[in-house]
Amino acid sequence: NAGVTQTPKFQVLKTGQSMTLQCAQDMNHNSMYWYRQDPGMGLRLIYYSASEGTTDKGEVPNGYNVSRLNKREFSLRLESAAPSQTSVYFCASSDRDRISTDTQYFGPGTRLTVL
Amino acid sequence: GQSLEQPSEVTAVEGAIVQINCTYQTSGFYGLSWYQQHDGGAPTFLSYNALDGLEETGRFSSFLSRSDSYGYLLLQELQMKDSASYFCAVREDYKLSFGAGTTVTVRA
Numbered sequence A: 001n002a003g004v005t006q007t008p009k010f011q012v013l014k015t016g017q018s019m020t021l022q023c024a025q026d027m028n029h030n031s032m033y034w035y036r037q038d039p040g041m042g043l044r045l046i047y048y049s050a051s052e053g054t055t056d057k058g059e060v061p062n063g064y065n066v067s068r069l070n071k072r073e074f075s076l077r078l079e080s081a082a083p084s085q086t087s088v089y090f091c092a093s094s095d096r097d098r099i100s101t102d103t104q105y106f107g108p109g110t111r112l113t114v115l
Numbered sequence B: 001g002q003s004l005e006q007p008s009e010v011t012a013v014e015g016a017i018v019q020i021n022c023t024y025q026t027s028g029f030y031g032l033s034w035y036q037q038h039d040g041g042a043p044t045f046l047s048y049n050a051l052d053g054l055e056e057t058g059r060f061s062s063f064l065s066r067s068d069s070y071g072y073l074l075l076q077e078l079q080m081k082d083s084a085s086y087f088c089a090v091r092e093d094y095k096l097s098f099g100a101g102t103t104v105t106v107r108a
Helices: none
Strands: A004-007 A010-013 A019-025 A031-037 A043-049 A064-068 A074-078 A087-094 A104-106 A110-114 B003-005 B009-013 B018-025 B031-037 B044-049 B053-057 B060-065 B070-075 B084-092 B095-098 B102-107
Touching: A004 A087, A010 A019, A019 A031, A019 A087, A031 A064, A031 A074, A031 B095, A043 A064, A043 A074, A043 B095, A074 A087, A104 B044, B003 B084, B009 B018, B018 B084, B018 B102, B031 B060, B044 B053, B044 B060, B044 B070, B070 B084
Parallel strands: A010 A110, B009 B102
Antiparallel strands: A004 A019, A019 A074, A031 A043, A031 A087, A064 A074, A087 A104, A087 A110, B003 B018, B018 B070, B031 B044, B031 B084, B053 B060, B060 B070, B084 B095, B084 B102
16 A cells, blocks of 8 residues: 655746645545645644535635545646745545544645745 | 644753743644654654543653643653654644654754
8 A cells, every 4th residue: 555645846936927736645535634744833734625526615615726635546636826825735534434443544745835 | 713832942952851831822633743853854643632631652642631721742751863843733634733843953
């Protein structure tokens, strides 16, 4: 099992360009998440999908859109990139059906720079 | 909303014990999680406390007091490989809210 995979690993954009970050998990998890992490800070939730067909805003959704394409895939789109969106982006998934525990599995991250 | 407080840095020598405290304020609470992140890597799950008390997993233990909105992560028999950032996170329904992280540096 690959776990959670993300593409690309690195990306440089110019202000105003658009791009989509891809995420896929092979653990049959219901819930998927997108976070951003800025230097010296914790992870901040951008959007999440509690189950296939649903998406909800997290703490910092402005400037982003998401698509839960199917149970495996959850993509994050930047329509018009801004320098403030320079960050490391992590995708995660979890099996929320297990009440006794709560483990999120993270992908390797995408390091995005917006010039 | 949620807010979490944890120390920004801790330094200790190999073999020592380190306790990382976390206090939180949240409108809804399901449990407290701990994650480890090595420099440049992805966060990895360490432990989760939904109920009061101590959970032990090898050299790491985690404690929760729901009445005090407080928890801690205890790292015992520190090893060089434990040098990393440690994040507490509050679970509120489907979402996790993370603290800013504690950087643990282990010295020989």
